[in-house]
Amino acid sequence: MTGPDSAGPAPRFDILLPYYGDVAQMKDAVHSVLAQSGEDWRLTVVDDGQEPSVPGWFDELADPRVRYFRNERNLGVTGNFNRCLELATGEYLVMMGCDDLMHPNYLDVVRRAVDAHAGVGMVQPGVKVIDSAGEPTDTLADSVKRKLYAPKEPGPSLLGGEELAASLLRGNWLYFPSICWRSDAVKPIGFRADLGVIQDLALVMDLLVAGEQLALEPEVCFSYRRHAESESSAKAFTGARFAEARRFFLETADRLDGLGWSQAAKAARHHFSTRLHALTLVPAALRLGHRDGARTLAGFALGPARRA
Structure with missing residues (x-):
């Protein structure tokens, strides 16, 4: 110190x-x-x-x-x-x-x-x-x-x-x-x-x-x-951070429903901006050959908002 x-x-x-x-x-x-x-x-x-x-x-x-x-x-x-x-x-x-x-x-x-x-x-x-x-x-x-x-x-x-x-x-x-x-x-x-x-x-x-x-x-x-997202980093396209985001948003939606905050719960459940961000990464993932990552990102972006 x-x-x-x-x-x-x-x-x-x-x-x-x-x-x-x-x-x-x-x-x-x-x-x-x-x-x-x-x-x-x-x-x-x-x-x-x-x-x-x-x-x-x-x-x-x-x-x-x-x-x-x-x-x-x-x-x-x-x-x-x-x-x-x-x-x-x-x-x-x-x-x-x-x-x-x-x-x-x-x-x-x-x-x-x-x-x-x-x-x-x-x-x-x-x-x-x-x-x-x-x-x-x-x-x-x-x-x-x-x-x-x-x-x-x-x-x-x-x-x-x-x-x-x-x-x-x-x-x-x-x-x-x-x-x-x-x-x-x-x-x-x-x-x-x-x-x-x-x-x-x-x-x-x-x-x-x-x-x-x-x-x-x-x-x-x-x-x-704001640093440019590195296209050379495979980590950016694995979808792991979006899996964390989905878990957080769905947990938060349940929590806010319990408080009677229905509009906030709906916003959490759909989390449109985060899904849009994932979608914008799909073309670069495909261009760099990260096909599994591209499927994960597309699934996050376009899949159902609610838990299965």
């Missing part, structure tokens, strides 16, 4: 950076956090990799606002998310992507939201999407999010309950790494260990069922990095 002792006073905002991967992009992410205003925040980096130069870089950084931890063993994505939650002691937390960027106004926007909506569970600020080179981009996924699923209100707003649950289950328009969360709402729930891809939406559903609300602040203050 490097940085200030964890026994010191808790910040208002814990910015958590679960790290694995590109060193240069991680450094850019850290510098973007260090550009934030105020003295009510702390950055905690939890390193789940083995890059030899990283611990020394944080030693040289020697910034009292930064804590650095390296896991003794690889915990994986969800495990490292939960390790970050364990280390958070502030009133609010952000689980930032290690290749994303905060704009200098990020905490100003978030402070405005939590001050305007005391006790709000989540804040979704305005986001700009960038590509692997850091240039602005507008992918099909982001265009669909913006045009079909995201709320059309031009100003700040407060959302929650079945209406928000149904909206997100039709198409998850949130940008998870940019969200600010109220710590005492999130920490008791955590991230489900049985989910490796859709754990962020699962957390949001748990919070909405518990009565939490989401504040929207449209001012852009965060850059979310």
Whole structure:
């Protein structure tokens, strides 16, 4: 560990950076956090990799606002998310992507939201999407999010309950790494260990069922990095992640039916946007010779929404 002792006073905002991967992009992410205003925040980096130069870089950084931890063993994505939650002691937390960027106004926007909506569970600020080179981009996924699923209100707003649950289950328009969360709402729930891809939406559903609300602040203050899906990766076309998604959506539909949230349950059961995503991968799977994967993807996309 490097940085200030964890026994010191808790910040208002814990910015958590679960790290694995590109060193240069991680450094850019850290510098973007260090550009934030105020003295009510702390950055905690939890390193789940083995890059030899990283611990020394944080030693040289020697910034009292930064804590650095390296896991003794690889915990994986969800495990490292939960390790970050364990280390958070502030009133609010952000689980930032290690290749994303905060704009200098990020905490100003978030402070405005939590001050305007005391006790709000989540804040979704305005986001700009960038590509692997850091240039602005507008992918099909982001265009669909913006045009079909995201709320059309031009100003700040407060959302929650079945209406928000149904909206997100039709198409998850949130940008998870940019969200600010109220710590005492999130920490008791955590991230489900049985989910490796859709754990962020699962957390949001748990919070909405518990009565939490989401504040929207449209001012852009965060850059979310969207990497192109690698066509050389067979894993992208096995359909395994869609099997996980189907299980989550059908479990969620049953749960919401039990609560009387019939519209949200219907949205979960049909999960159109996820099925459409699977369908868009079929041509590339066939082109690259992944015929079994193509059949799996097509079955997910075009098969019955309900359990057999």
